[in-house]
Amino acid sequence: MTAKRSFLPARFWGLSNKLIATIIAVILLVEIVFYVPSLALFRANWLNDRLRVGVVAARVLDAVPDVMALPRNLTDRLLTSAGAHAIVYRREGQSQLIELADPVTLDVVATADMRQTDFMTLMLGAFDTLFANPGRTLRIVGQGDLDDSLVELLMPERPLRQDMLDYSRQIGVLSLAVAAATAVALYLLASFLFIHPVRRLTENMLAFRQAPENGNLIITPSTRRDEIGVAERELASMEQDIFSMLRQRRHLADLGLAVAKINHDLRNTLTSAQLLSDQVATLDDPKVQRLAPRLVTTLDRAIGFAQSVLEYGRETSVPPVPTPTRMHSLVDDAAFDARLVGHPTIAFINELPLELQLNVDANQMGRVMLNLLKNAREALEAANGPAEPAVRATAQQTEDWITIEVSDNGPGLPPRARENLFVAFEGSARAGGTGLGLAIAREITEAHGGQLLFIDQPTGTRFDIMLPRSLEVSP
Ligand SMILES: Nc1ncnc2c1ncn2[C@@H]1O[C@H](COP(=O)(O)OP(=O)(O)OP(=O)(O)O)[C@@H](O)[C@H]1O
Ligand SMILES: [Mg+2]
Structure with missing residues (x-):
């Protein structure tokens, strides 16, 4: 024994x-x-x-x-x-x-x-x-x-x-x-009434904490009607909840892994299909010429979706590795990736001070910028709106925060996007959108100790990336 x-x-x-x-x-x-x-x-x-x-x-x-x-x-x-x-x-x-x-x-x-x-x-x-x-x-x-x-x-x-x-x-x-x-008498009474039950509770909590996935360790509550009885029943139901939450989380993690694998293979298969469709598009047949562009965009979207989902899993699971980064050039690079630099109709204005340097993960922060700038470009392109479409990035400083504002003079957030702002897979109000861009941007900003805010204004759209002043690299 x-x-x-x-x-x-x-x-x-x-x-x-x-x-x-x-x-x-x-x-x-x-x-x-x-x-x-x-x-x-x-x-x-x-x-x-x-x-x-x-x-x-x-x-x-x-x-x-x-x-x-x-x-x-x-x-x-x-x-x-x-x-x-x-x-x-x-x-x-x-x-x-x-x-x-x-x-x-x-x-x-x-x-x-x-x-x-x-x-x-x-x-x-x-x-x-x-x-x-x-x-x-x-x-x-x-x-x-x-x-x-x-x-x-x-x-x-x-x-x-x-x-x-x-x-x-x-x-x-x-x-x-x-x-x-008296001490002995009271001790025996208290032992029986309180100390033993409290000890049982304490020991159970310590044991359960060490192995919360072990369902046998969930306390069996007694039928006492006093405070200790309530504590036992509450503890039992709390342990039940933790036990099932853990189980659920493991299942979700397993599912997520499976989805990522399927998604990965799907993207590769789709890429091969894309190559084929590119070939098909070169054929002279007028029927093919009419259908091929639709085939190409559909495949593009499917690949884009698979790509974003893969990135969502990847980007948000690693903690940032901060290095001193010049924010002006980070924004410029992101604008280039977002196809804003040299855009035929949209003007891009980068007003961030050249000397502003922050300790951030350049890759991740670049992704935040890219997502915001890409959204602005897509919104401006979709709307045949303002006479002089423009996207602007500026920086403000307060005592505690450095705020990078990304604004455009486009149509503003559609209601569907507003209602599900920052919710992954839900927030997209655009054909072919995954609804991940803002969710990723927010998670990354928060991982840097900052906040991503949507600033409501009468025209256009503005997002503020607020980062703590402690990230500032002193010159
Ligand atoms: N600058 C903007 N102007 C107008 N609408 C915007 C702007 N930024 C975002 N939105 C709206 O918010 C929605 C959510 O944006 P989000 O970046 O999260 O997803 P998405 O762009 O649809 O998809 P993804 O970025 O994952 O490809 C967009 O579909 C769009 O309707
Ligand atoms: Mg987007």
Whole structure:
């Protein structure tokens, strides 16, 4: 059996780890927030307990006419039961003191006044006890049993501090246990509800991305009705779409290849037929003389069509290879190929600056120019329109663009061409046109980072080739 391959990266700090860490951190934080007040309360209770014993002792003493006459071991027992060195009872301006038989020397005395019960004082007192020097003597002051009476206890602080430390330790252990138990419980719940399904989604996406043509990798959505269920179903249908799109694209590519092959052979066959028809045209037979020109143009068109389709496949599939190119001569060459140079009726005016040089693919850009100029010539020839037919090429510069305008004073774009402008095979409104010229020109311009725009104007036709200024070759 092969181990299931994980598509997740090795150093993947997954959702589960983050979840556990966050839960523990939050619970500990909450525990700390509660710990401080609870420690202050613990200390206050502890002190009040002692004080209560002290009050009872003081009450007993108050009832005795002469404290000095009391047996020593009785007062000592009273004091030890309160855990104190000495007890002072004050009432009506008089005070009574009992202390241990062998008095203790008092070094540092800290006072805990239990008449002040506000929370801040209690918390500060707790911190004071916890972090101060452990050897201090504590003076606990509190209300006696009667309204105007006051009881003071002097006792070592150490047992209080020890009890507070024990309490803190217990709270700490308890907090950790609660945090761990909660984290585990929540983790198991979250794992079941979210982490597993999300992991399944993630792993499926990674796997599918690597082999989108494998239909087995399309996720099988569960029947969950929550957001994860929606994500699973959406992912499944997205993967379905990608899968079928890929398949379709491969089929189209295969078909395109087949068409190109057929087309290629067709063009060669047609070329042979063209040679024959040229021969036939030389015959003197008047019938042949009448039919031959039609045969020749029909064959010309068929060959032209085959040629353009072949070029469409070829031209648009290679990325441009830019070299510094003088645009004036590029336009001149294209005009020559478009049979505009030396045309008997149409004037061609090239107004591009001689020094304008751009980094473009000269072949491809030449093809753009040729297509536009050829269209202009064909339109002007077809229309017995303007008195002085002319085609003009000029260049404009803005901050970001260099625009080469190709315009003519012909009849303008026919509606059919306008509706399908730049759509391959659709845009032709001329007998024998393939409808590829503008589509090719646009694709090439865009491959250079530019745009080809049809500029609507009242007379004639104008196309703007906009190229980014970054293509400019600095002189
Ligand atoms: N300068 C223009 N004046 C008038 N019509 C034009 C002009 N340029 C293009 N057109 C119209 O736009 C249509 C589409 O042009 P496009 O170059 O894409 O295809 P085509 O010239 O018909 O065929 P191809 O160039 O592929 O042989 C043309 O058939 C023509 O009707
Ligand atoms: Mg054309």
